[in-house]
Amino acid sequence: xxxxxxxxxxxxxxxxxxxxxxxxxxxxxxxxxxxxxxxxxxxxxxxxxxxxxxxxxxxxxxxxxxxxxxxxxxxxxxxxxxxxxxxxxxxxxxxxxxxxxxxxxxxxxxxxxxxxxxxxxxxxxxxxxxxxxxxxxxxxxxxxxxxxxxxxxxxxxxxxxxxxxxxxxxxxxxxxxxxxxxxxxxxxxxxxxxxxxxxxxxxxxxxxxxxxxxxxxxxxxxxxxxxxxxxxxxxxxxxxxxxxxxxxxxxxxxxxxxxxxxxxxxxxxxxxxxxxxxxxxxxxxxxxxxxxxxxxxxxxxxxxxxxxxxxxxxxxxxxxxxxxxxxxxxxxxxxxxxxxxxxxxxxxxxxxxxxxxxxxxxxxxxxxxxxxxxxxxxxxxxxxxxxxxxxxxxxxxxxxxxxxxxxxxxxxxxxxx
Numbered sequence: 001x002x003x004x005x006x007x008x009x010x011x012x013x014x015x016x017x018x019x020x021x022x023x024x025x026x027x028x029x030x031x032x033x034x035x036x037x038x039x040x041x042x043x044x045x046x047x048x049x050x051x052x053x054x055x056x057x058x059x060x061x062x063x064x065x066x067x068x069x070x071x072x073x074x075x076x077x078x079x080x081x082x083x084x085x086x087x088x089x090x091x092x093x094x095x096x097x098x099x100x101x102x103x104x105x106x107x108x109x110x111x112x113x114x115x116x117x118x119x120x121x122x123x124x125x126x127x128x129x130x131x132x133x134x135x136x137x138x139x140x141x142x143x144x145x146x147x148x149x150x151x152x153x154x155x156x157x158x159x160x161x162x163x164x165x166x167x168x169x170x171x172x173x174x175x176x177x178x179x180x181x182x183x184x185x186x187x188x189x190x191x192x193x194x195x196x197x198x199x200x201x202x203x204x205x206x207x208x209x210x211x212x213x214x215x216x217x218x219x220x221x222x223x224x225x226x227x228x229x230x231x232x233x234x235x236x237x238x239x240x241x242x243x244x245x246x247x248x249x250x251x252x253x254x255x256x257x258x259x260x261x262x263x264x265x266x267x268x269x270x271x272x273x274x275x276x277x278x279x280x281x282x283x284x285x286x287x288x289x290x291x292x293x294x295x296x297x298x299x300x301x302x303x304x305x306x307x308x309x310x311x312x313x314x315x316x317x318x319x320x321x322x323x324x325x326x327x328x329x330x331x332x333x334x335x336x337x338x339x340x341x342x343x344x345x346x347x348x349x350x351x352x353x354x355x356x357x358x359x360x361x362x363x364x365x366x367x368x369x370x371x372x373x374x375x376x377x378x379x380x381x382x383x384x385x386x387x388x389x390x391x392x393x394x395x396x397x398x399x400x401x402x403x404x405x406x407x408x409x410x411x412x413x414x415x416x417x
Contacts, residue, residue: 003121003122003184006117006121006180007118007130007133009176009179010114010117010134010137011133011136011137012137012172013073013110013114013172013176014110014114014136014137014138015138015141016168016169017110018137018138018139018140018228019142019144019165019168020081020084020103020107020165021049021107021145022141022142022145022146023161023162023165024049025046025228025229025232025233026149026150026153027158027161027162028042028232030157030158034158035093037093039361040361043358043360043361044093044097044358045093046229046357047353047357048097048100049100049103049107050225050350050353050356051104051354052101052102052103052105053108053350054346054347054349054351054353055347056105056106056108057344057346057347058340058343058344058347059343060076060109060112060343061112061113061116061339061340061341061344061346063109064109064113065336065339068116068182069113069114069116069120069182069339070176070177070180070181071177072113072339073109073110073113073114073117073176074176075173076107076109076110076113077106077172077173077176079105080107080169081165081166081170082166083103083106084103084162085162085167086099086162087099087100087103088158088160088161088163089159089163108343108346111134111327112339112342115327115331115334115338115339116338117180118130118131118331118338119331119334119336120182120184121184124272125273126269127268127269127328127331128265128266128268128280128325129262129265129266129269131268131324131328132323133262133265134261135261135323136257136258136259136261136262139254139255139258139260139261139320140254140255140258142227142228143251143252143254143258144251146232146248146250147248149247150247152164205344208390209333209391209392210341210345212388213330213345214348215383215387216322216326216387216388216391217322217345217349218348218351218380219352219377219380219381219384219387220289220322220326220352221349221353221356222352222353222356222377222380223292223296223315223381224319224320225352225356225357226356226360226373226377227257227312227316229356229357230357230361231250231253232246232250234360234370235250235309238308238370239304239308241305245305249305249309252309252313253312253313256316256317256320257320259317260317260319260320261320261321261323261324264284264285264288264321264323267280267284268281268284268325271284277393279393280325280328281325281326281328281332282391284321284322284325285325285326285388286385286389287321288317288318288320288321289318289381289382289388290385291314291317291318291321292315292318292319292377292381293381293382293385294314294315294318295311295313295314295316296315296377297378298314298315299312299371300371315377319381327342327345329391330342330345352380359373359376363376
């Protein structure tokens with residue numbers, strides 16, 4: 001029973017993570033006006049977080065593997081909550097860039113640490129849904145952040161809003177440190193034996209599978225990060241919406257993303273228990289990238305705000321379908337090094353976020369149209385389909401399941417479909 005409470009605590013962590021992360025996009029208007037920042041400067045602010053977040057993925061994943069997710073998550077949540085509060089105190093661009101870069105470093109440990117907690121507490125047959133639930137919290141947090149911050153900005157101003165958000169994260173960190181244990185008293189029963197041959201961290205950048213995995217995650221993050229950075233300003237300015245209306249519309253794609261997390265997580269586990277086990281990670285991801293391609297291309301033809309939001313929702317649903325299989329894949333091949341292995345993937349993926357935050361205003365200035373960004377995103381998603389097609393399926397049973405599928409609870413095998 002406690003493993004489900006652990007998963008719920010990680011869900012809440014994911015919720016807080018994205019509320020804090022999206023706050024900067026919600027506060028773009030008053031913050032930029034107060035500090036006299038241009039759109040290009042705000043692009044730098046958005047990407048400063050993404051750069052710090054990407055660079056700290058591997059160290060934070062290693063820290064969670066070495067010292068356990070209890071200490072790792074308590075420390076990183078405390079650190080980024082302090083930096084969230086400090087965001088409300090900045091007086092100029094340079095300091096803001098430094099704070100947001102360090103904020104990204106702080107948040108970097110959230111999901112690698114969560115991956116290690118999931119490896120310790122949940123059996124392999126539940127990890128698809130576990131990752132779906134975990135990351136659905138991030139999308140719900142992002143969705144809630146838009147109206148929540150619109151209300152907070154109106155009543156407290158942008159500076160006080162960041163300070164209040166920092167307090168919430170600190171409360172979670174204290175609870176986690178005193179309640180959670182790195183290992184359960186008794187490991188949950190698993191129908192499959194643990195993997196005998198895991199990918200070592202030193203092999204990550206020499207593994208064709210992991211290189212393909214990292215590139216497909218780059219493509220997914222490039223697509224999704226628009227929702228956390230430029231989507232709200234784009235809807236507000238391109239379709240002449242009020243702040244409240246734009247915030248309401250910006251929630252919708254993220255709610256679709258949360259739904260996609262549950263759908264993909266269920267698909268991963270259902271396929272894993274079937275004769276299609278070798279495809280349990282690949283099929284949901286490939287389907288998701290097809291939807292992301294369609295959504296990104298459709299945005300270029302949208303002639304109203306509602307149509308644009310529907311296209312963003314389709315693209316976000318597709319991109320988010322790829323998250324659960326990506327992290328399940330890393331846990332499969334990482335085992336006791338799941339923190340560092342998943343951190344490697346997340347590092348490269350968040351370089352996609354960094355590029356995305358800068359690419360949107362840059363491509364708009366170069367071509368005079370936001371559609372250029374959407375076409376580039378579609379092409380990246382298309383290439384990600386090829387990546388998943390080329391990635392070999394792995395199993396916690398200890399090997400490549402390209403040609404065989406182990407029967408749960410038995411030592412025999414039967415041909416795969």
